[in-house]
Amino acid sequence: MDGPAGPPRPAAGPGPEPTRLDRAKLLAARYRAAEARPYLASALYALAVVPSRAVPTMGVDRHWRAYVSPRFVDDTPVAELAGVWVHEVAHLLRDHHGRAARLSAADQRDHVRVNIAQDCEINDDLLADGLPLPEGRMEPRLFGLPAGGLFEAYLPGIPPTPRHHPDCGSGAHGVPVPWELGADGPGGVGRMEAGALRRQTAQAMRAHRRSRGHLPAGWQRWADELLEPAVDWRRALSGAVREAAAWAGGAVDYTYRRPSRRTPALGGRVVLPSLRRPLPRVAVVIDTSGSMGEAELAAALAEVTGVLREVGVRGNRVAVLACDADVHTVTRVTRAEQVVLEGGGGTDMAVGIRAALGLPDRPDIVVVLTDGYTPWPPEPVSCRVVAALVGETPPDPPGWVETVRVPPGA
Incomplete structure (x- = not known):
């Protein structure tokens, strides 16, 4: 998920690498995220879990597969894992990889800065919504940027790539990484189904706002723009x-x-x-x-x-x-x-x-x-x-x- 801001938090704790993914803990965290934010439930449960020791923490590809480090799951409390689930599905719901493809060629090549800007767009909304996230998360304030912006606006303010950096996968920055299965891999979600999931989630957010009266500003903006796109x-x-x-x-x-x-x-x-x-x-x-x-x-x-x-x-x-x-x-x-x-x-x-x-x-x-x-x-x-x-x-x-x-x- 996120890389550090300042001294890095290690992705893996001491001791031997776990032999198996603790699925019960991981899925309990997903359940917790879906229960607290029911409008995200369909999107969260659409993610296919792929255990991977190669991924630093957790990441997604553009086919809605979630790659998860067994060590990261062992070392992270359930409450924070729930926040990571929401963070990763937010990359896909907000179509970060599609938006990254519309950047300049130079920006697309520096996918680390793109990923940092995207994490800033997501994390300030999640923190404002009371979601606990692991230490070392990227936030706009760390770069002197205002909260509530889109990653395209944050990108010019992100400094050259740091030594320690995030990699949320091609579902975020759009660049395939070695630990991904690719388009021909098993499972995953197609482009049309992904579009339907986005629209279903936006409609669920609108219904939630009408019935309960509260929706984080970032999600509210996203849902409104998806359901009623601004057209000249x-x-x-x-x-x-x-x-x-x-x-x-x-x-x-x-x-x-x-x-x-x-x-x-x-x-x-x-x-x-x-x-x-x-x-x-x-x-x-x-x-x-x-x-x-x-x-x-x-x-x-x-x-x-x-x-x-x-x-x-x-x-x-x-x-x-x-x-x-x-x-x-x-x-x-x-x-x-x-x-x-x-x-x-x-x-x-x-x-x-x-x-x-x-x-x-x-x-x-x-x-x-x-x-x-x-x-x-x-x-x-x-x-x-x-x-x-x-x-x-x-x-x-x-x-x-x-x-x-x-x-x-x-």
């Missing part, structure tokens, strides 16, 4: 509209209005058509019912029109429909300031989508700005539909609608 809605909305416009504009057709450049080679006797790439037509359906906030709608609409200008869809190719339970206005616009929002009654975006598809110039893309509390067409329509959902917890539209969530006040 403007970038997501821009990306969805760009993709839809590119898809619609990718169609090609033949036209005789601009003859092919090969026509002169045929002596004018045959006129060949040329290929053209038409610009897509776009309809923006705006929910103007009484439940919508003008600030959020204005921001979302500004982003949509900005993207449409960038991809070359402008002028009479953009129609805006103001709709509550009925369509009130249909205008052609090039910027948000030209839009007139009328309505304020009930809500039915299915009416707006049908009206958009009934325009003389049928759109290739329909963008719907709504709080989601609306009927939708019962079946997929014959064009791409992108919904920008505004508000705290808007209900999901049908699966065939591409969705971007716009937080309130954004």
